[in-house]
Amino acid sequence: MTDLRTWLDRVEGFGELRHVRGAHWDTELGAIAELSYQRPNPKAMLFEDIADYPTGRVLTGSTGSARRLGLTLGLGDDLDDASLVAALRGKPSTWARTASEFPTETVTDSPLLANVVDGKDVDLLSLPVPRWHAGDGGRYIGTGCLVVTQDPATKDINGGCYRMEVVDEGRSATINAVPGKHGAQHVQRWFERYGKAPVVVSFGHHPVLLVTGGTEVPTGISELEYAGAILGERVPVLLGEHTGLPIPAGSEVAIEGWLRPDLMRDEGPFGEWTGYYSGKRRPAPALEITRLYHRDDPILLGAPPGKPPHDYSYMRTAMKSAMIEDALVGAGVPGVRGAWAHEAGGGRLFIAVSIEHRYAGHARQVGHLAAQLPAAAYMNRFVVVVDDDIDVANLHEVVWAMCTRCDPKRDIDIIDGTWGSKLDPMLVEGAPPYNSRAVIDACRPFERRATFPAVSTGDPDYLESVLNKWAEVLAP
C-alpha cells in the first residue's frame, strides 16, 4: 500500500478519481484544479496527455475528502467528515510514539530505477511541471514533494514538504524551506560542518508522504517512520548512490544532489496558502542535482496552495486539529474538549479550542499554550477559546461566542514577537518575519458562569420532538 498507483486504484474503485486529458501545463491545469477545490465534494484529478508532454502525468486533490484522507491515513475509505475527525482523535500522538517501531526497509530494486539520468543530462522540464497560478514566477515541480535531509550529528532523517521551482532551464530547482523548519535546520548544520548539504527529493508518492512531510511531525522523528506507523508497515527505500539518503522506493520521480551556501537562484513569487502571492522574486538555495530517477510515464504529486479552500487545506485542517488537541491533552491541561484549525485560515491562522471551563485562568492557559505549541506556533494569528457548548469546527458558532462572551478590552491578550513568515501578506517588505497573535477568551467569565444569561435556543429534546411533529413544514 506504499505506492501511489495502488492508492490510485483504490480511489478509482470508490469513484473519487477524475481523468483529465489534454490540459495545458501553463496555468490551465492549475485553473482546473483550483475550480475543482471550490466546488462541493472535489475529486482527485489525474491529468494525462498534458500539452507538449506525451508521457508524464500530474495528480491534484489527493487528500481533499474524508474518504481519500481516510484511505491515505489507513483509517478506512468509507468515512465522512465527522467520522474522520473521530477516527483521528488521539492518533498523531500514537503515531509519534510508535514511529520508531517502523524503521524504513532498505531494498535494492524498484520501478523508480527504470530511468536513471545523471548530472549534466538532467532536465526536470522533461516532466510536465505546471505553472500553477498566472502570477507565479515559474514552474513549480515541488508542491506535494518530500525533501529528505539528515542531521549531520544525530543522523536523524527528516522529510519536509517545501516548495520547489525549476530553474536553470530544468537543470536545477530551488528549495524554499522557511528558517526554523527541520529541513532548513539540517541544511544549516551541514553547511556549518561540511560546506554543503546532501538532499533527496521525491516528487510523486503515496499521499501519506505529503501528509507527513507537510505537517509538523515532532522534531527528531523521521516522517518516513511516522508514515510507517500510520500505514502499519515499514516504508521501503532505496539508498541514494550519491548521498546515501533514503529515497522512497514507491516514488514516481526522485532526485538527489547537494545544496551549497553560494548556489542561490531567484525564485517566486508563488500563490501561497494564505491566498496571496508570496512577495517579490528573491534568492533561494538551488540544488545541484547529481541524479534524476523516474518510473515510466511518471506521476507528479501536485498540491498547489491558494486562497482556501485549496489543494491540501482539508488535510491540513484535519491533521492540525488532531495534533493540536493531542498536544494540549498531552501537556496535561484538563478539560480540553476539541480543537479546530480552520480552513479559512489555511489551518494555521485561526485556531479554536473548546474546554470544559474548570477554574479561573483555565481559558487563558489553554489559549496561550495553543498559540505556542510546536504544532501551531508557525504563522498562527488568532486562538479563540470557547466553552464546550460551542462546536469548534463551526465558524458561525465560534464567532457567535466571540461576539457574546468576550469583552475585547479584558479578554484579548496580544503576544508579540512570535513566529511569523515572509509569506505573511501583512509583513512589510524587508522586515524580520515576526508576527503577533491574539488569544481570545470567548468563554463565559468563570466567576459568572452560574449567572450568565441563558442561551435562548430551545431545549434540544423539546426541539427534537417539535421537529418530529412538524417534519413536513420543516423539510429542506
Ligand SMILES: Cc1cc2nc3c(=O)[nH]c(=O)nc-3n(C[C@H](O)[C@H](O)[C@H](O)COP(=O)(O)O)c2cc1C
Ligand atoms: C503542499 C505544501 C507546501 C508547503 N510549502 C512549504 C514551503 O515552501 N516552505 C516551508 O517552509 N513549508 C512549506 N510547507 C509546510 C511544511 O511542509 C510543514 O511546515 C512541515 O511541517 C515542514 O516539515 P518540518 O517540520 O520537518 O520542517 C508546505 C506544506 C505543504 C503541504
